[in-house]
Amino acid sequence: MTNRIGTHMMRRRTFLQGVAGMAGAVLLGGCSKDDGGSGGGRPTVRVSEWTSLGYPSPFTYTAPPGYWRMSLIFDTLTWPDSTGEQLPWLASSYSQSEDGLTYSLDLREVTWDDGRPLTARDVVFTYEYYTSQTFTPLLVGVPRGGIEVVATGERAVEFRLDRPDATFLQFVLGTMPIVPEHIWSTITDPMATFDERALISTGAYSLDSRNETQGTESYVAKDGYFLGRPFVRRIEMLPVDDALTALRIGELDGASTAAEGARNEVLVPFRDDPKYGIVSRDAGFAFPLFFNMKRGGALADLRFRRACLHAIDREDMVSRLLTGNGQVGSQGWLPPSHPFHNPEVRDYPFDRAEAERLLDEGGYRRSGSVGNRTNPDGSTLRYTLFIPDVVPIALAELTAASLKAVGVDIELRRIDLVRLFGTKLQESYDLLITSYPGPSGTGPGGDPEMLRGVYYSKPPNPFHKATGYENAEVDRLLDAQVATLDVTERKRLVGQVQAMVAEDLPVAMLYYTNFFFVYLKDVFDRWYYTPGGFGTGFSDVYNKHPYITGEKQGLAMREASGA
Amino acid sequence: MRVSRKSVRRSPLLVAGLVIVSLLVTVAVFAPWIAPYDPQAITGDAFETPSSAHLLGTNDAGADIFSRLVWGSRTTVVVMVSATALVLGIGVALGLTAGLRGGFVDTAVMRLVDVFLALPVLPLLIFIAALASPSLTLSVLMIGLFSWPQTARLVRSQTLSLRSRGFVDSARGFGAGPVHVMRHHLVPALGPVIAANMVFVAGLAIAIEAGLSFLGLGDPSAVSWGAEINRAVASPQIYLGSLWIWWLLPAGLALTVALVGFTIIGVALEPRFNPRWSRAARA
Numbered sequence: 001m002t003n004r005i006g007t008h009m010m011r012r013r014t015f016l017q018g019v020a021g022m023a024g025a026v027l028l029g030g031c032s033k034d035d036g037g038s039g040g041g042r043p044t045v046r047v048s049e050w051t052s053l054g055y056p057s058p059f060t061y062t063a064p065p066g067y068w069r070m071s072l073i074f075d076t077l078t079w080p081d082s083t084g085e086q087l088p089w090l091a092s093s094y095s096q097s098e099d100g101l102t103y104s105l106d107l108r109e110v111t112w113d114d115g116r117p118l119t120a121r122d123v124v125f126t127y128e129y130y131t132s133q134t135f136t137p138l139l140v141g142v143p144r145g146g147i148e149v150v151a152t153g154e155r156a157v158e159f160r161l162d163r164p165d166a167t168f169l170q171f172v173l174g175t176m177p178i179v180p181e182h183i184w185s186t187i188t189d190p191m192a193t194f195d196e197r198a199l200i201s202t203g204a205y206s207l208d209s210r211n212e213t214q215g216t217e218s219y220v221a222k223d224g225y226f227l228g229r230p231f232v233r234r235i236e237m238l239p240v241d242d243a244l245t246a247l248r249i250g251e252l253d254g255a256s257t258a259a260e261g262a263r264n265e266v267l268v269p270f271r272d273d274p275k276y277g278i279v280s281r282d283a284g285f286a287f288p289l290f291f292n293m294k295r296g297g298a299l300a301d302l303r304f305r306r307a308c309l310h311a312i313d314r315e316d317m318v319s320r321l322l323t324g325n326g327q328v329g330s331q332g333w334l335p336p337s338h339p340f341h342n343p344e345v346r347d348y349p350f351d352r353a354e355a356e357r358l359l360d361e362g363g364y365r366r367s368g369s370v371g372n373r374t375n376p377d378g379s380t381l382r383y384t385l386f387i388p389d390v391v392p393i394a395l396a397e398l399t400a401a402s403l404k405a406v407g408v409d410i411e412l413r414r415i416d417l418v419r420l421f422g423t424k425l426q427e428s429y430d431l432l433i434t435s436y437p438g439p440s441g442t443g444p445g446g447d448p449e450m451l452r453g454v455y456y457s458k459p460p461n462p463f464h465k466a467t468g469y470e471n472a473e474v475d476r477l478l479d480a481q482v483a484t485l486d487v488t489e490r491k492r493l494v495g496q497v498q499a500m501v502a503e504d505l506p507v508a509m510l511y512y513t514n515f516f517f518v519y520l521k522d523v524f525d526r527w528y529y530t531p532g533g534f535g536t537g538f539s540d541v542y543n544k545h546p547y548i549t550g551e552k553q554g555l556a557m558r559e560a561s562g563a
Numbered sequence: 564m565r566v567s568r569k570s571v572r573r574s575p576l577l578v579a580g581l582v583i584v585s586l587l588v589t590v591a592v593f594a595p596w597i598a599p600y601d602p603q604a605i606t607g608d609a610f611e612t613p614s615s616a617h618l619l620g621t622n623d624a625g626a627d628i629f630s631r632l633v634w635g636s637r638t639t640v641v642v643m644v645s646a647t648a649l650v651l652g653i654g655v656a657l658g659l660t661a662g663l664r665g666g667f668v669d670t671a672v673m674r675l676v677d678v679f680l681a682l683p684v685l686p687l688l689i690f691i692a693a694l695a696s697p698s699l700t701l702s703v704l705m706i707g708l709f710s711w712p713q714t715a716r717l718v719r720s721q722t723l724s725l726r727s728r729g730f731v732d733s734a735r736g737f738g739a740g741p742v743h744v745m746r747h748h749l750v751p752a753l754g755p756v757i758a759a760n761m762v763f764v765a766g767l768a769i770a771i772e773a774g775l776s777f778l779g780l781g782d783p784s785a786v787s788w789g790a791e792i793n794r795a796v797a798s799p800q801i802y803l804g805s806l807w808i809w810w811l812l813p814a815g816l817a818l819t820v821a822l823v824g825f826t827i828i829g830v831a832l833e834p835r836f837n838p839r840w841s842r843a844a845r846a
Binding site: 195242244245256257262263265266319320387389393394396397398401409412413414416 | 600601604605608609622623624625626693696697779783786794799802804
């Protein structure tokens with residue numbers, strides 16, 4: 001059986017333009033005030049800028065926010081909307097063979113900025129170009145190898161996989177930006193190319209201005225975009241210290257709460273004012289506590305790790321630090337809101353007596369009920385807890401206080417992001433609280449393949465690896481789940497992985513924070529968080545789909561009322 | 564030149580400065596008795612507003628802000644005393660040696676002073692603190708090791724002046740060695756200059772420690788005013804509510820008042836101890 005997706009959709013540009021016109025007409029008719037906020041639409045949207053994101057070519061951006069900016073300029077073969085479904089984007093349609101080993105795509109009639117047509121050769125070249133280079137880990141959308149890409153026609157292409165891959169659709173077709181062969185075939189060092197050639201694309205926007213010193217960027221829509229005239233005409237990224245404050249004083253049109261979470265009092269002024277809208281998602285970020293099991297001693301002792309988690313009142317953390325805007329961590333890593341979450345995994349509720357019992361049982365003694373414990377060899381049970389500056393110091397203090405209460409002496413050590421990379425990769429830490437997503441960009445709500453990065457013996461990107469943890473059965477299950485296309489079966493396999501790692505506890509998930517995005521309704525009101533994220537699972541709100549279409553779903557194009 | 568009781572009474576500026584610094588030291592010494600709580604202890608809910616239980620409310624973790632303010636003075640005083648001692652120790656020893664020995668030693672020490680004075684101290688401290696693991700000891704060492712050149716230069720110039728005085732020559736004539744001359748004649752004569760310099764260095768040490776902590780480069784386990792300011796301003800939208808009044812403002816005020824205290828002592832002592840002022844007064 002062959003699944004044909006999207007063949008009914010807009011095979012011809014003229015049809016698209018017609019749809020865009022109809023969408024505009026519908027929009028103009030629907031822009032009344034009683035539309036529940038759907039009437040908003042101004043040509044320019046201003047959001048806050050992240051610094052140091054690199055030049056927005058497909059090979060020089062850094063980190064997920066850099067990918068977002070790059071995605072405004074470059075297109076992928078598919079792209080998700082607010083349902084999480086991968087819509088045919090540069091592809092007019094795509095299909096998957098029954099064995100899951102072949103994906104066939106037809107391309108739209110699209111031209112590059114320099115007027116040359118997009119062909120199947122460009123797609124073949126893009127994949128081969130990616131896989132022939134070595135990129136920095138901060139380039140988060142590099143496709144895996146082992147795929148043969150064949151041009152089967154002028155605008156027809158096939159991806160032939162060496163094994164079934166449940167992530168292929170999102171991680172390759174929905175993530176890999178297609179670049180023009182006639183430009184990049186002459187460029188031998190893509191990571192050192194920063195001129196205008198590097199931005200020749202098919203995308204909806206072009207870079208209008210970029211000032212690295214001031215930290216500003218702006219992008220303007222292309223009227224001749226192949227899907228129609230983009231709804232948001234101009235996107236400005238401005239440097240601000242506090243995005244929510246900048247929103248309140250009118251410097252921005254939309255602002256996210258920090259990854260470390262948001263308390264209710266920060267949101268109250270926006271909730272009370274009808275001109276603002278708020279979208280939110282559970283588990284935008286996660287805060288795991290890593291035990292460096294390679295250090296041996298108590299860190300490699302399951303009783304110690306379990307005792308640590310029992311000693312930490314994570315419900316109090318969520319209440320105290322986030323006023324409830326988060327969830328207590330699941331030890332299977334995936335948050336409760338994740339479709340693959342296994343609710344049956346072992347839990348470690350706050351129980352100081354149980355923590356003390358486990359430590360006593362492990363031979364970590366102390367005289368009386370206060371003071372530091374000692375290891376079985378007589379040395380003091382003392383560890384250094386590393387905290388990168390993206391982690392709230394209050395979280396570190398609460399963790400340290402909890403562990404000290406059961407006799408584990410903790411010294412706090414603050415490190416910056418650069419040192420975090422070195423510390424984690426060199427495994428030179430005892431305990432480490434970090435924030436997730438990291439360099440992979442996949443948020444805790446992304447594809448369950450993210451578990452490979454944490455629990456696999458030799459993950460492709462070791463930054464999130466649970467240091468010292470190896471479990472052959474977990475490896476086997478992780479390999480099996482990614483090759484399983486049946487969702488029910490895959491869910492069962494992923495559930496088993498969660499259950500096993502929750503038992504072994506190489507990492508203790510403390511909590512997840514909710515994301516909030518606050519926006520001015522009359523500027524743009526179609527913001528959403530993409531289920532499963534966009535790209536390789538970026539959990540932020542900045543999916544380009546609504547800017548382009550002006551809608552939350554599908555490819556119908558809406559016309560801006562103020563354009 | 565001595566600071567007599569009479570001269571103190573005549574200088575309200577000096578009195579005010581001494582009162583502030585004495586208060587700072589007193590609060591630091593008696594912090595365990597003044598602070599109602601352990602500054603690290605979680606004693607309430609997060610962001611409690613001021614009450615009789617928590618005079619300045621609680622911070623983001625639920626620790627008592629007043630107690631952290633009181634204990635912060637201890638960090639300030641510890642850094643101030645340690646760094647000042649280090650600066651004076653290095654600066655006076657090298658300045659005296661250079662001034663007394665002259666020749667190659669003098670040249671070598673002064674070139675070293677030139678090199679250290681040419682270094683951009685604050686950016687360098689930030690760089691080192693970012694590379695090394697932040698701790699109070701590191702802060703003290705960095706402040707001490709990079710702030711001594713001015714003291715050395717001042718002491719050396721005064722030593723050159725004193726060396727040619729009759730009492731030094733007399734002591735040497737009676738067979739006193741260099742160490743004896745330093746201990747019994749030069750150091751006592753340099754006392755007022757060193758004291759005035761000490762006030763300057765103490766203020767500088769407080770400012771640098773607070774600056775490093777404010778930048779997140781201080782010891783995360785230590786309670787300090789700079790770290791408290793850093794933490795408060797990092798709190799989202801702190802200025803849009805009243806949070807800043809009872810969290811950010813007290814730490815900022817405490818730091819400002821302490822620095823003002825040292826500054827006005829320095830200003831009050833300058834006319835008495837600075838040789839240039841003395842010469843100007845005689846003229």
